[in-house]
Amino acid sequence: MAPARKAEDKAAVDAAAWMFNVVTSVGIIIVNKALMATHGFSFATTLTGMHFATTTLMTIILKMLGFVQPSHLPLPELLKFVVFANFSIVGMNISLMWNSVGFYQIAKLSMIPVSCLLEVVLDKIRYSRDTKLSIGVVLLGVGVCTVTDVSVNARGFIAAFIAVWSTSMQQYYVHYLQRKYSLSSFNLLAHTAPAQAASLLLLGPFLDFWLTNARVDKYDYKTASSIFIFLSCTIAVGTNLSQFICIGRFTAVSFQVLGHMKTILVLIMGFFFFGKENLNLQVVFGMFIAIVGMIWYGNASSKPGGKERRGHSLPTNKTET
Numbered sequence: 001m002a003p004a005r006k007a008e009d010k011a012a013v014d015a016a017a018w019m020f021n022v023v024t025s026v027g028i029i030i031v032n033k034a035l036m037a038t039h040g041f042s043f044a045t046t047l048t049g050m051h052f053a054t055t056t057l058m059t060i061i062l063k064m065l066g067f068v069q070p071s072h073l074p075l076p077e078l079l080k081f082v083v084f085a086n087f088s089i090v091g092m093n094i095s096l097m098w099n100s101v102g103f104y105q106i107a108k109l110s111m112i113p114v115s116c117l118l119e120v121v122l123d124k125i126r127y128s129r130d131t132k133l134s135i136g137v138v139l140l141g142v143g144v145c146t147v148t149d150v151s152v153n154a155r156g157f158i159a160a161f162i163a164v165w166s167t168s169m170q171q172y173y174v175h176y177l178q179r180k181y182s183l184s185s186f187n188l189l190a191h192t193a194p195a196q197a198a199s200l201l202l203l204g205p206f207l208d209f210w211l212t213n214a215r216v217d218k219y220d221y222k223t224a225s226s227i228f229i230f231l232s233c234t235i236a237v238g239t240n241l242s243q244f245i246c247i248g249r250f251t252a253v254s255f256q257v258l259g260h261m262k263t264i265l266v267l268i269m270g271f272f273f274f275g276k277e278n279l280n281l282q283v284v285f286g287m288f289i290a291i292v293g294m295i296w297y298g299n300a301s302s303k304p305g306g307k308e309r310r311g312h313s314l315p316t317n318k319t320e321t
Helices: 001-036 044-064 076-096 101-109 111-122 131-148 154-180 184-210 223-250 252-274 281-302
Strands: 124-126 305-309
Touching: 001 076, 001 111, 001 223, 001 252, 001 305, 044 076, 044 184, 044 223, 076 184, 101 111, 101 131, 101 154, 111 124, 111 131, 111 154, 111 252, 124 131, 131 184, 131 252, 131 281, 154 184, 154 252, 184 223, 252 281, 252 305
Parallel strands: none
Antiparallel strands: 124 305
16 A cells, blocks of 8 residues: 555656646746747847846755755766756757747757667667657657748758757756766756856857847846846746756656647647637647657556666665655
C-alpha cells in the first residue's frame, strides 16, 4: 500500500509542477505579446535579462529566509550552462527574425529528436519502439497545427541550428547538473540566474539595437508599459523555476514532448479570443493527432523498457515535493 501511495503522491506533484509550468508559460506569452505588440517594447533579449534579474532577487530573498540551502556548483559547469542558455535565448530571437514562421516552428519541433539524441549518446538512454513512434506522432500533430509557409535562407538556417542545439543542451544540462550535484531547482536557479542576468543585461541592449534599430534607453516608459514589464518579470520567476522543476522531474525529452501541449493551449485560447478564423479543420486535426501522441508517449515511456538507462547512472538528487 505504501508504494502505491508514494506513486500517487509523485503523480500528483508531477501534475502540479506541469500545470505550474503551463500556466506561467502561457501567461508570459500573453503578457509579452501585449507588451511588444501594444506598447512597442521590442527589446526581447534585454527583457529576458530583466527576468533573470528578478529571479535572482527572488533567490536572494529565499536564501535570507532560509528556504534555499547553501550548495556548490563548479565555475566551469556554471559557465558552460550560461553559454548554452544565452546562445539559446539569442539564437531563438534571431531565428524568429530571420526565418519564416513555418521554418521557425520546424526548428522548434526538431528540439525533440535532438534532445533524444543527447540522451541516447550522453546518458545511454534506450527508447522502446512505442516510445519512438509516440514522439513521431506528437511531432506530426504539432507540425500539422503550426507549420504553414516554409522558406529558409543560409543565415536563417545557421541561426535556427544554433538555437536548436543550444536550447537542447541547456535543457539537458538542467537535468544533468541537478542529478550530478544534487541540486534542487531553487539551488540551480540561485547559481545560474545571477550570471544570466548580468550577461544578458550587458549584451541585450546591443543585440536588441542590432535587431530592431531601437535603443532600450530611449524607450518611453509609460505607466501602462511599466506595469506590463513588471508583470512579465514577475511571471518569469515562476516560468524559470517551473522549467527547472519539470526538467528535473521529467527529463528534457519529456519536457519537450509535454511542452507542445502549451502550443495546443495557445491555439485554443486564440480561438476563444480571436474567433473561428484561427481554428480551421487542419488545426483541429493536428491538435487531435498531437494529443493522441502525448497520451501515447506518457503511457509508452512509463512502461518497463519504455525509456531506460543502460549501464551506470549519475547520482540522483532527492525529488522535490
